[in-house]
Amino acid sequence: MHSVHTYQILTHYVSRQDLDPGFAVLDNSANERPDWYEYWPIRKFLLAEPLDENAFYGFLSPKFKLKTNLDAAAVREFIQGSDPATDIVLFSPSIHNSAFYLNVFEHGNAEHPGLMQVANNFFARINRPWPLEDLVSDSRNTVYSNYFIAKPRFWRAWLRITEQLFAIAELPQDPLGIQLRTPTQYRGSRDVQMKIFLMERVATWILITDNSFRALARDPFVARSRIYKLPAAIMCDALKIAYSTQGRRQYKDVFLMLRRFAKSWNFQIRASNALGLGARPYLQTLKSYWDKKAG
Numbered sequence: 001m002h003s004v005h006t007y008q009i010l011t012h013y014v015s016r017q018d019l020d021p022g023f024a025v026l027d028n029s030a031n032e033r034p035d036w037y038e039y040w041p042i043r044k045f046l047l048a049e050p051l052d053e054n055a056f057y058g059f060l061s062p063k064f065k066l067k068t069n070l071d072a073a074a075v076r077e078f079i080q081g082s083d084p085a086t087d088i089v090l091f092s093p094s095i096h097n098s099a100f101y102l103n104v105f106e107h108g109n110a111e112h113p114g115l116m117q118v119a120n121n122f123f124a125r126i127n128r129p130w131p132l133e134d135l136v137s138d139s140r141n142t143v144y145s146n147y148f149i150a151k152p153r154f155w156r157a158w159l160r161i162t163e164q165l166f167a168i169a170e171l172p173q174d175p176l177g178i179q180l181r182t183p184t185q186y187r188g189s190r191d192v193q194m195k196i197f198l199m200e201r202v203a204t205w206i207l208i209t210d211n212s213f214r215a216l217a218r219d220p221f222v223a224r225s226r227i228y229k230l231p232a233a234i235m236c237d238a239l240k241i242a243y244s245t246q247g248r249r250q251y252k253d254v255f256l257m258l259r260r261f262a263k264s265w266n267f268q269i270r271a272s273n274a275l276g277l278g279a280r281p282y283l284q285t286l287k288s289y290w291d292k293k294a295g
Helices: 041-048 062-070 074-078 106-113 115-125 152-169 176-180 194-199 202-209 228-248 247-261 263-274 280-291
Strands: 006-011 024-027 057-061 089-090 148-150 183-186 189-193 215-217
Touching: 006 041, 006 074, 006 215, 024 041, 024 057, 041 057, 089 228, 106 115, 106 194, 115 152, 115 194, 148 152, 152 194, 152 202, 176 194, 183 194, 189 194, 228 247, 228 263, 228 280, 247 263, 263 280
Parallel strands: 006 024, 006 057, 089 215
Antiparallel strands: 057 148, 089 148, 183 189
């Protein structure tokens, strides 16, 4: 049985009573480096604490239950039921938005203009150049909000990349450091620096570019709302998986075609559901997955 050490991050805007008592607490209430958000307490922990090589470690936000409908017991149960060879377990909330993009960097660039170029510049700087435009991410490797729990081997690989990101972003006069510190669009404002959105995509980048890590994703299409988006998103994801595993260009071609019509199809499905027509029972089935604790 796997040993699991999962922490929930205590921030300055929540109280201890708001956290799941089944998780340990990682205290970031002092908010020493608000510009680094959750990376700051995770970094401090990984640099200071000894780790059990066979155990799993995770650092989750206070919003974890809200976004996944999972408590600590469900998380532990899912991990302990995984194959012993598993290196990382993904608990990303519904990925139906990124499913319509070829990869998480393309999706990020749509939300935070300029991210793709900054990310390419960063990976080139650390001598890991990889044309991000060509990467394909899917439900098997997509990480949102640092919602992953992994063994130390993966955390070390993650920290090697993120520490280089940290070092560059801290350089006052470095052109790339300036790019990383530039505020970007986020939820209607511009108060979060670009480095955060690049950092959040490092785990996915590792899983795509290093096949030595074995990942297990809990159902990545569990959602509490906007269920009408799921059918097209699931098809797009399936096409990306088929393209990644079989290499046939037709799968990518159909994916690119399908996503162009996704908004129109989503509207039709939503309308059909509202009118009580053919889509409703299927959407109700998809919605039911939200209440399942593991899957």
